[in-house]
Amino acid sequence: MNKNTLLSAIALFAVLVSNNVMAAEKNLTLMLDWFVNPGHGPIIIAKERGYFEQAGLQVKIEEPADPSTPAKLVAAGKVDLAVSYQPNLTMDVSAGLPLIRASTLVATPLNTLLVLDNGKNDSLADLKGKKIGISISGNEEATLSTMLGQEGVKFSDVNIINVGWALSSSLASGKVDAIWGGFRNFEINQLALEGYKAKAFYPEEHGVPSYDELIFVANANTYNKEDIEAFNKAIQQATTYIVNHPSEAWEQFVAYAPDTLNNELNKRAWNDSLSRFALRPAAVDFKRYDDYAHFLYDHQIINTLPKAKNYVPTFD
Numbered sequence: 472m473n474k475n476t477l478l479s480a481i482a483l484f485a486v487l488v489s490n491n492v493m494a495a496e497k498n499l500t501l502m503l504d505w506f507v508n509p510g511h512g513p514i515i516i517a518k519e520r521g522y523f524e525q526a527g528l529q530v531k532i533e534e535p536a537d538p539s540t541p542a543k544l545v546a547a548g549k550v551d552l553a554v555s556y557q558p559n560l561t562m563d564v565s566a567g568l569p570l571i572r573a574s575t576l577v578a579t580p581l582n583t584l585l586v587l588d589n590g591k592n593d594s595l596a597d598l599k600g601k602k603i604g605i606s607i608s609g610n611e612e613a614t615l616s617t618m619l620g621q622e623g624v625k626f627s628d629v630n631i632i633n634v635g636w637a638l639s640s641s642l643a644s645g646k647v648d649a650i651w652g653g654f655r656n657f658e659i660n661q662l663a664l665e666g667y668k669a670k671a672f673y674p675e676e677h678g679v680p681s682y683d684e685l686i687f688v689a690n691a692n693t694y695n696k697e698d699i700e701a702f703n704k705a706i707q708q709a710t711t712y713i714v715n716h717p718s719e720a721w722e723q724f725v726a727y728a729p730d731t732l733n734n735e736l737n738k739r740a741w742n743d744s745l746s747r748f749a750l751r752p753a754a755v756d757f758k759r760y761d762d763y764a765h766f767l768y769d770h771q772i773i774n775t776l777p778k779a780k781n782y783v784p785t786f787d
Contacts, residue, residue: 499698500531501687502541504554507534507732509656509741510577510685511554512724513748517709519723525708526701539607545690546570552702557683558610561764564782565773569691572760572783574703574752577685580675581747584618585642585653585662588670592648595672596622604634604647611651613770618677643667656743660736680762683749691782700786703753710748717745753786755779 503511514532517523523530533550535541541553542560546568554576555563563570584603586592592601595618605611616626634641638650639661653659655671662669675681687706689699713720721741725733760779768776 500550502550502553513709517705522705522708526705555688564777571691573687573689575683575749578749581654581684583671586649588668601648602630604641604650660739
């Protein structure tokens with residue numbers, strides 16, 4: 472190889488390396504729905520194990536100062552992706568926000584109606600005339616009226632109290648008789664660690680259509696299909712790793728922020744989350760989305776009825 476050929480080869484190699492670096496530097500900002508917790512496992516594992524970088528992405532993970540804002544920030548073009556909830560997405564789209572569902576993180580409901588397992592509220596009928604604590608107003612009337620109605624209790628028969636983020640403590644202290652919004656992988660474990668046994672009533676077992684608890688949302692007007700497909704590939708890789716190596720994945724998860732993540736509550740929540748992560752994040756059931764939209768519409772939670780085909784695009 473002569474000198475000129477060698478120099479040309481070196482120059483070509485430099486260009487290829489440069490192009491690869493540039494490809495790996497495609498930046499995305501992901502806003503979580505709340506502080507990092509086991510429900511975000513695939514996100515953190517994708518970050519820690521380099522799956523995002525392998526997909527050509529640099530993903531900046533942010534925690535919201537206000538958990539009601541992530542989807543709104545996406546709609547406003549301030550962040551690229553956000554973790555949200557299928558019911559919230561349906562309500563946001565119905566209200567006119569330019570949002571789409573990009574993929575699924577947790578594919579089953581996590582919300583429960585929780586009571587203490589002390590013999591006082593063994594059935595939903597026992598909640599008539601009692602207090603139910605909630606953290607954020609939204610679709611609780613539709614959900615609770617459906618669940619309670621199966622056992623002859625009207626929504627007007629219970630007293631709804633906004634207890635903010637003090638769901639578990641409000642139930643444990645007796646301030647309320649039940650809480651709506653306690654996650655089956657978190658609040659149940661939190662109460663157990665405090666010495667209280669909880670009993671859960673699951674919405675999908677009491678007349679409420681099933682739904683995806685945690686999803687990723689993007690801006691309907693500006694999303695990049697290739698970026699989302701690369702993101703989804705990384706999330707699926709991470710989920711596969713978690714399912715195959717739950718113990719090792721736990722160690723890598725807590726290494727992300729050991730001071731806040733490495734504790735007994737999160738370890739229990741991690742184990743209870745494993746079976747709920749979406750094994751195929753990009754896969755979607757349009758009927759599932761339309762059924763839940765009809766549920767919200769029939770209960771007058773939304774005024775217009777969005778069609779899944781219009782806000783749930785398909786990705787590879």
